[in-house]
Amino acid sequence: MSDPQSRPIYLSKADVTELEAEAVRQAVLGGWVAPLGPEVDGFEADICDYTGVENAVALASGTAGLQMGLKSLGIQPGDEVLMPTLTFAATPFAAIHAGATPVFLDVETASWNLDPDLLSRTLTEKAKRGRLPSAVIVVDLLGKTADYDSLVPLCAEYEIPILVDAAESLGARHGSVSAGSMGDAAVFSFNGNKIMTTSGGGMLVSHDREIVDKVRYWSTQAREPLPWYEHREIGFNYRMSNLLAALGRAQLQRLPEMLSRRKAIRHLYEDLLCDVRGLEVMGDPPWGRGNNWLTCLRIDQTVYGVTTVELQQRMAKEGIEVRPVWKPMHRQPVFAATEAHLSGTADEVFTRCLCLPSGAGLVDDEIVRVAHSLRECL
Numbered sequence: 001m002s003d004p005q006s007r008p009i010y011l012s013k014a015d016v017t018e019l020e021a022e023a024v025r026q027a028v029l030g031g032w033v034a035p036l037g038p039e040v041d042g043f044e045a046d047i048c049d050y051t052g053v054e055n056a057v058a059l060a061s062g063t064a065g066l067q068m069g070l071k072s073l074g075i076q077p078g079d080e081v082l083m084p085t086l087t088f089a090a091t092p093f094a095a096i097h098a099g100a101t102p103v104f105l106d107v108e109t110a111s112w113n114l115d116p117d118l119l120s121r122t123l124t125e126k127a128k129r130g131r132l133p134s135a136v137i138v139v140d141l142l143g144k145t146a147d148y149d150s151l152v153p154l155c156a157e158y159e160i161p162i163l164v165d166a167a168e169s170l171g172a173r174h175g176s177v178s179a180g181s182m183g184d185a186a187v188f189s190f191n192g193n194k195i196m197t198t199s200g201g202g203m204l205v206s207h208d209r210e211i212v213d214k215v216r217y218w219s220t221q222a223r224e225p226l227p228w229y230e231h232r233e234i235g236f237n238y239r240m241s242n243l244l245a246a247l248g249r250a251q252l253q254r255l256p257e258m259l260s261r262r263k264a265i266r267h268l269y270e271d272l273l274c275d276v277r278g279l280e281v282m283g284d285p286p287w288g289r290g291n292n293w294l295t296c297l298r299i300d301q302t303v304y305g306v307t308t309v310e311l312q313q314r315m316a317k318e319g320i321e322v323r324p325v326w327k328p329m330h331r332q333p334v335f336a337a338t339e340a341h342l343s344g345t346a347d348e349v350f351t352r353c354l355c356l357p358s359g360a361g362l363v364d365d366e367i368v369r370v371a372h373s374l375r376e377c378l
């Protein structure tokens with residue numbers, strides 16, 4: 001290993017051990033080097049156990065899960081789908097691929113997720129004009145759940161289904177339940193930088209067995225249970241491979257350990273930076289306990305003249321990767337003409353907040369190095 005004092009520090013590097021390597025080796029030797037197999041079934045069952053949601057289907061990516069989720073909720077070309085503007089582009093991309101039109105809404109300040117007051121006003125307005133959206137995608141940004149106690153009854157009032165983009169929130173809690181158990185269906189991502197990984201992969205979960213059965217069918221090439229290849233509908237090749245499911249099962253075993261490490265990292269940042277004027281480590285909203293996927297910092301721009309992008313460049317020179325929060329979708333050139341209902345919060349989060357290296361594999365000395373460099377760069 002290179003010198004820990006100069007080794008690059010990444011934002012959220014996958015934390016993979018001998019346990020995962022052995023699991024993949026066993027899966028390779030087990031004769032199921034195939035798109036599906038016993039590890040896929042096992043991984044789905046493990047995720048059900050872990051989240052308390054009864055049905056799950058393992059998929060090639062979180063993005064595939066969002067596409068399948070919208071399809072399972074009956075989204076048709078021309079439909080409107082409401083979603084927060086502060087998210088990763090995969091959320092609106094899924095709506096576009098369904099032929100639907102995304103509508104962006106701003107976020108609240110406690111969790112940086114979909115603002116229920118703004119949603120309420122937007123739905124009232126749309127109801128008056130006689131055109132309600134066909135679904136709402138709620139995102140659990142940076143591993144903190146949204147304000148479901150307000151959002152769920154509101155959508156129920158208008159009979160609009162909710163798809164949860166839980167790509168970042170596996171392991172988070174919302175009151176007494178797990179992230180992913182709210183809404184009509186929820187999607188996790190196991191991309192390389194997420195809280196746990198299969199290198200690439202996703203999972204759709206739902207209390208509604210019919211939704212998961214439909215998604216399993218479509219994502220397995222809409223193959224009918226007949227001795228020959230029979231198709232009554234258009235399918236997708238969106239399932240997870242057996243080898244990656246083996247990796248996922250081993251990661252899931254280590255998830256509690258990785259969650260505690262990420263939490264310890266956030267607390268260490270809080271301790272190391274609490275005396276710096278104009279810096280604030282983003283905490284949990286009152287309704288839940290986040291998974292601490294990425295620790296985020298709010299930087300008071302009246303105290304420091306430096307922008308988050310300048311800070312990012314300065315930290316990069318020290319070999320440390322920090323990054324602004326997702327650039328809001330209404331600011332993306334590709335969505336310049338898309339309807340958006342804004343309060344300014346997402347823009348403020350984008351310009352003032354910075355995500356710090358938070359990978360479970362980081363040691364205390366590396367966190368100390370990040371905090372030290374941050375002081376210097378400010």
Ligand SMILES: *Cc1c(COP(=O)(O)O)cnc(C)c1O
Pocket residue numbers: 061062063064087088090091139165167168188189190191200201202
């Ligand atoms: C990562 C992510 C996705 C996409 O998941 P993939 O598995 O990479 O396709 C979707 N939404 C959000 C909010 C994400 O962070």
